[in-house]
Amino acid sequence: MPERKVLWRDLLVLAALTGWALALPHYASEFVASLALTCFMYIALASSWALFCGLSRYLSLATSAFFGIGAYTSALALEHMPWLHAVALGALLAAAVALLMGAAVLHLRGTYFAVLTFGMTELIRHALSYFEKQVSGTVGRVLTIVPERNTVYLTVLALAVLALATSIAVRRSRFGLALAGIGSDEQRAQTLGVGTRSVKTAGFALTAAFAGAVGAAMAVRWTYIDPPTVFNPFIGFQTVLIALIGGATTLWGPLIAAIVFSLLAETLRLQLPQLYMMALGVLLILCVLHLPGGVASLRWSTFAAWWRDTRQWWRERREEDTEQERKARRQRDRETRNV
């Protein structure tokens, strides 16, 4: 499909989904609206994560750090400034931390980068816990000024839409091309004129800004926050899983997977928490083995190929069985003759 047509298709789908999401609280139950809010949170987190990590193939596990920074910023700032300013400040602080973190770890690749981002997340969490206990003399924070539920819903929806729109824009920009080049062969991209360090740092900060803003917006949902809640590594892991299962290099993959995960989470987590975790694990294994491009890479041809492979496997097995039966019969005949 020509690039311009793809752009129009993407924009139309985004506009239609946004319209549907805007109308949702007016006719759906509170439970569904709450489910949608979780869904938007993961769409924003996974899309923005995939924007940098999917294109550049730098596996960051620092999402929960940026989310937590945003949440704490909002908890502290909401008493002094309006709602949107607090959310913006959360994004800004998370991006600032990402710039510092990026300067320290973005020269590493692969597992080293992933482990270090996770280590830094833990460092921030424990440092904040220590600070709260020793200096502030508290374990967590109670959010006394909380905006209306509808405001939170609209803010998180706006962040999800903005994350997808940014993703559309970046994938068509020089910046996106540079990230894709870094993901494909970083040194080659350098020799073709890409200043990889600045591109990576900017991408990392952009991802962090979204995570920070989402953290700031979602913090009010809990009304009480402490470091183990908002810096929960599971937020980061789940973001990564959603993006990978959906298709980290695709635009709509993280959105599709975020919807599936939110539904799974709400239906399974409360009743069968172990089953939920197992479902995540099984989905990831299946995707890695059979669908490395993620759910968004599924096409009719994929199903046709699977069907063809399965039939082929079944036919070979039957032929093997028949061959074995034939051999066994011959053996029996020989034995009978000998007797």
Place this chain on the structure above:
Amino acid sequence: MSDVAGPLLEARHVTVRFGGLIAVDDISASFGAGELVGIIGPNGAGKTTFFNALSGVMVPTAGRLLARGRDLTGARPHRYARHGIARTFQTPRVFAEMTLAENVRFGLRFAGRRRRAETWGPAWLAAWIDRVGAPWPWRRRPGVSWLLRNELSILNVIGLAHLADMPAAAVTPSQQRLLEIGMALATRPRILLLDEVAAGLTESELQDMAQLIRRVRDELDITVVWIEHAVTTLLRHVERVLVLHQGRMIADGTPAEVVRNAEVIEAYLGDEMVEEGVA
């Protein structure tokens, strides 16, 4: 042609050490505008390491690197690319998921966009302007050939325009080697460093590659520095040869001078090869 007098790229006493091993030992060389230079030497002579230093991929342990008089020692590879130094790698390194056109567009959108093509518009218009001469804004600007004006024209130069929409992973290794040259040309370089681009090619492909390299120098006004193991072909096409042995440069001269150099014969060419008439 270069708008600055003096060498386009100069290495001054460049040394690269890996722990106790000296891969490149105090090499000084300069490459001027319009040159076609070959670098030969046995395996492990330090040819590729020298290239890595020349293109910023590796920071030399000692010595300086100057591009048109500007010191680039220690700079990152993208700065070398922006200063008009492009390179290929020994094993083709193309962006496998992208199409050939996208691969070439990559260079044009980064290092290449700093230097505009001489003229714009379709090839017939550019050819006509060349013939009759034209006033501003169509007159030739010094620097980049109009053959490098966009991805399709570059794919035409390397002979892969018919595969423009194919993914790079789907083309043959020899086409990937050509594509690598196309990607490097897309940065609109002043100097092109080619690292064994003819490795694994058949005899006819080797001749085509040599013709392409000559064309790059002659028609695109790009200085070419070419590392190759196919010595006979290389010596037939280049005008100057550097010979490296155990990290040192043991000869720098015309092919005729180099094949008569006793140290080169002993270290690399051997008597038989010289008798067969490499030059």
